[in-house]
Amino acid sequence: MLQIGSIVDGKYKILNKIGQGGMSVVYLAMNERANKQWAIKEVRKDGVQNFEVVKQGLIAETDLLKKLNHPNLPSIIDVIDGDGTFLIVMDYIEGKSLSSILKEYGAQSQEDVIDWSKQMCDVLGYLHSRQPPIIYRDMKPANIMLKPDGKVMLIDFGTAREFKEKSVADTTCLGTQGYAAPEQYGGHGQTDARTDIYCLGATMYHLLTGHNPSEPPYEMYPIRYWNPELSSGLEEIVLKCTQRNPKDRYQSCAELMYALEHYNELDIEFKRAQNRRWRAFLTTASMAVVLGIGAVGFKTAENTTTSSTYDAYLKEAASLATTDPEESVSYYTNAINLNPSRGEAYEELLNFFLWQKNDTGDAGQDTGNAAATCVFDSEEEQEIRRALGISGDSSRSNEEYLEANTDDYNKFAYDLGIAYFYSYQGTGNKAASLKWLGIASEADPTADLNERNIQRAANLYKIADYYDSLGVRNQAGDSMVSFSDYWYDLTNMVHQEMETRDNNVNMLLIFKEATSQVFSKAAEFKNAGITREQMEEELSQIRESLDQMEILTGTANAEYEEELRQTVQNNVTLAENNLEAVFNTGNIGQGGSNDAADSAEN
Numbered sequence: 001m002l003q004i005g006s007i008v009d010g011k012y013k014i015l016n017k018i019g020q021g022g023m024s025v026v027y028l029a030m031n032e033r034a035n036k037q038w039a040i041k042e043v044r045k046d047g048v049q050n051f052e053v054v055k056q057g058l059i060a061e062t063d064l065l066k067k068l069n070h071p072n073l074p075s076i077i078d079v080i081d082g083d084g085t086f087l088i089v090m091d092y093i094e095g096k097s098l099s100s101i102l103k104e105y106g107a108q109s110q111e112d113v114i115d116w117s118k119q120m121c122d123v124l125g126y127l128h129s130r131q132p133p134i135i136y137r138d139m140k141p142a143n144i145m146l147k148p149d150g151k152v153m154l155i156d157f158g159t160a161r162e163f164k165e166k167s168v169a170d171t172t173c174l175g176t177q178g179y180a181a182p183e184q185y186g187g188h189g190q191t192d193a194r195t196d197i198y199c200l201g202a203t204m205y206h207l208l209t210g211h212n213p214s215e216p217p218y219e220m221y222p223i224r225y226w227n228p229e230l231s232s233g234l235e236e237i238v239l240k241c242t243q244r245n246p247k248d249r250y251q252s253c254a255e256l257m258y259a260l261e262h263y264n265e266l267d268i269e270f271k272r273a274q275n276r277r278w279r280a281f282l283t284t285a286s287m288a289v290v291l292g293i294g295a296v297g298f299k300t301a302e303n304t305t306t307s308s309t310y311d312a313y314l315k316e317a318a319s320l321a322t323t324d325p326e327e328s329v330s331y332y333t334n335a336i337n338l339n340p341s342r343g344e345a346y347e348e349l350l351n352f353f354l355w356q357k358n359d360t361g362d363a364g365q366d367t368g369n370a371a372a373t374c375v376f377d378s379e380e381e382q383e384i385r386r387a388l389g390i391s392g393d394s395s396r397s398n399e400e401y402l403e404a405n406t407d408d409y410n411k412f413a414y415d416l417g418i419a420y421f422y423s424y425q426g427t428g429n430k431a432a433s434l435k436w437l438g439i440a441s442e443a444d445p446t447a448d449l450n451e452r453n454i455q456r457a458a459n460l461y462k463i464a465d466y467y468d469s470l471g472v473r474n475q476a477g478d479s480m481v482s483f484s485d486y487w488y489d490l491t492n493m494v495h496q497e498m499e500t501r502d503n504n505v506n507m508l509l510i511f512k513e514a515t516s517q518v519f520s521k522a523a524e525f526k527n528a529g530i531t532r533e534q535m536e537e538e539l540s541q542i543r544e545s546l547d548q549m550e551i552l553t554g555t556a557n558a559e560y561e562e563e564l565r566q567t568v569q570n571n572v573t574l575a576e577n578n579l580e581a582v583f584n585t586g587n588i589g590q591g592g593s594n595d596a597a598d599s600a601e602n
Contacts, residue, residue, distance in 0.1 A: 002027055002042055009080050012040060012089065028092060038077060039092040044085045055086050061157045062088055064134065069378065069427030072123040072153055093153050098141035098207060107210035110230055116152045117204050118260050120144065122382070123154050124200065125253035128193040129385060131434045135191050139199035140179040141206055178214025179203060182244050194246040197256055201241020201249075208238070233266030254389020254397045310339050314348060321352055328352065329383060336387050340398035343408025349387060350415055353380035354423060374560065376419045378426040384416070411448045414440035414457055421460050422509050430467035437461040452502055459493040463513070483521065483528035490514055491538055498545055505557055507549075508564040511542050515571035522575070522582045532583045539572050546572075 002014050002025070012029040015037075019026035024043045031038060043058060065076045078089035098116070101108070120139065127134040138156065145153045181198035184191055202213050202220065209226040213219070220242055223235045237259050243249045250256040259266070317331035332352065335345035354374050388399040403409045417436030420429050440457035443449055466486050494514050497507045518525070518535055525535060546569060551561045 001025060001044070002040070008040065008087065009078070012038065014040070029089070037092045038089050041088040041090065042085055043087075055081075058086060058088065064157055065090075067130075067428055067431070068127070068134075070123050070126045071378075072119055072151065074153060074155060093145045093147065093155065095145050095147040095153075098144045098146055098152070098203075101146060102141055102206065102210065107227070108207045110208060110234055113204055113207045114234070114260055114263065115150070116144065116146070116207070117200065118257060119152050120154065120200055120203075121253045121257045121260060124193075124196045125257065125385065125389065126382075128196070128253060129432075130428070131431055133193065135193065136196050137184065137191055137199065138176055138179075139196060139203050140176050141203055142176075144203070176214065178212065178218070179206075181246070183246060192246070193252060194249050197241050197249050197253065198243075198246075200256070201238050204238050205242065208234070231263055231267055233263040236266045237263055252389060252397055254386070254399075257386070257389065307339075310335050310342065310345070313338065314345060317348065317352070321356065325352075325356060333383075333387055336398060340401035341405045341408075343402060343405060343412050346384075346387065346402065346408075346412050347415060350384060350412070350419060353377075353383070354419060374423050375425060376423040381420075381424060381426060381432075406443075407446050407448065410440055410443035411446070413437075414443075414449055414453055417457060417460070421464060422513075430464040433464050434461065437464060452500055455496070456506065459489070459496065462489045463493065483524045484530065486521075487525055487528065487530050487534075490517060494538065494542065498541070504549060504551060504561045505564065507545070508561060508568055511545070511568045512564065512571060515539065515542060515568055515575050519571060519575040519578050522578050526582055532579055535579055536576070539575055542568065543572050 002008065004014055004016060006014050008014065008029065011031050011033060013032055015028045015030055017025060018028045018039070024041050027040045027042065029038050029040045030036070043055070059079070062076045062079050065073070069075075074091040074093060076088065076090050078087075080087040080089070098108075124136060124139075127136055136154070136157070139154075143154060143156045145155055147153065179199050179202040181191070181195045183195060205220050205223060206212055208223050208230060211226060220238075223230050223238055224232065237256070240259075241249055241256065250259065313331045313335035317328045317335070320328040320331065329349065329352070332345050332349040336349070339345075354376055388402070389397050402412065413436040417433045417438075417440055420433035420436065423429075424432060426432075437457045437460050440449065441454060441461050443454055443457075445451045445454060463486075466489075491514070494510055497510045501507060518539060522535065526532070546565055549565065551558055551565070
């Protein structure tokens with residue numbers, strides 16, 4: 001065991017022991033140089049059977065967490081592989097587990113449970129949206145930490161797995177009895193997103209009723225059996241989450257999120273009021289039919305009204321973009337929810353996020369000299385994911401409605417893929433772009449998505465696909481990526497843009513990507529047999545293209561294009577200097593500007 005007061009790895013001072021499990025001990029530590037507290041999980045070889053198996057599981061867990069970036073997930077900072085011990089340094093989460101809160105206070109208020117469940121729903125939706133999707137599989141109160149600010153954190157990824165589409169069944173049950181879904185037992189089916197929905201439903205049940213589903217009577221009754229004061233709508237949600245057949249549950253976290261945000265509309269009293277309104281409408285409609293208006297007239301009027309309202313929402317959103325951004329987003333999402341199969345609102349919402357002014361003064365007021373920058377941050381990405389997920393129809397998400405409109409869906413997939421690839425500020429931008437670029441690369445050409453766009457999506461998909469394996473080695477110690485193939489695809493993409501020259505911004509973004517890779521991966525390219533002359537020739541061609549590029553002043557993109565051109569010019573200089581260091585000393589140059597790494601994986 002680690003000694004209190006000892007220094008680990010020359011920088012982490014052990015303050016005290018804060019937890020202990022079957023295989024590990026968790027300590028509170030302080031990095032005194034950074035004046036920041038961390039949690040250190042210690043697994044000792046002498047305290048665990050099959051230590052190497054456990055160690056490989058921990059490595060898989062830490063590798064998984066390193067790829068993730070979400071406000072409700074802890075971050076892995078360091079992994080220290082000692083002689084007889086394995087240490088994981090991670091965020092210290094101040095607070096209590098929900099299991100300890102249940103033990104101390106019993107059942108929790110439905111308002112708190114709904115708030116926590118929505119936060120967990122959001123983080124599960126984030127995990128399921130990764131490529132490939134990550135299935136958590138062990139949601140329970142003990143794995144949820146409540147911080148003093150009311151935010152909850154999901155911990156312990158020991159049972160999480162990446163979803164494999166062609167797998168018929170999981171080989172073992174990983175999860176906790178009482179909370180685990182039926183398909184987690186005995187290899188009777190593959191776990192997927194709906195498995196996590198079941199586990200979250202069981203967790204909600206325990207929090208709302210105070211009755212642990214893993215203890216007698218070993219079944220989950222409707223929550224109002226235990227407390228008649230609870231919402232009947234919330235009861236319906238928990239029951240649907242915990243159906244034995246995955247097909248009978250919510251099919252995505254987006255559907256569950258919508259239900260949680262509108263749980264009161266599922267209440268019996270609300271439904272009765274709605275039924276009264278419906279009967280009143282039918283009476284009016286019947287009178288209209290008698291008067292000769294007819295059903296066709298009603299449908300035409302309804303469609304016209306919906307279209308008119310949709311257009312009005314978009315117009316209002318655009319008018320509020322600079323004065324009230326939050327209200328602008330609200331109008332865009334209202335339009336999406338009104339007609340989720342129509343693409344304009346998704347496109348305009350994405351463009352709003354990409355091009356809104358990001359430099360603001362105090363209280364969010366525009367300073368007047370802020371430049372519009374193409375940036376897509378984590379909060380904006382979550383808004384896009386919510387917009388694609390929320391639907392008034394509990395059986396389909398907005399994305400599914402949009403997918404039925406093939407042309408609009410493919411165009412939005414292209415734009416969202418490009419936004420992730422070049423502009424997303426969160427972790428895993430290239431991985432997040434894969435799904436959308438893949439969709440666009442397989443599209444048929446249309447007026448809005450031409451053959452050049454489709455080819456560009458295919459090229460970027462290839463480049464993005466490399467990122468998951470860059471720097472990763474197999475068990476034999478060999479690189480999982482052929483850097484010579486990577487160089488070929490990267491330069492081929494550059495040459496195609498040079499030949500086409502259909503758009504300054506697209507060409508500059510490709511140049512920015514290529515020059516950043518020459519800067520950061522020069523040593524790897526060298527080791528793969530790419531010569532200094534080849535890399536210098538590529539940089540020379542890019543510099544020549546920059547010199548020949550004409551940027552029309554006064555156009556909407558002029559300022560952005562000029563900023564991009566300057567960034568690429570700086571990247572070329574940095575890359576050339578770095579080639580000097582790599583080929584003359586074998587070391588990559590350090591220091592200087594970080595511009596060349598702007599488009600690398602975060």
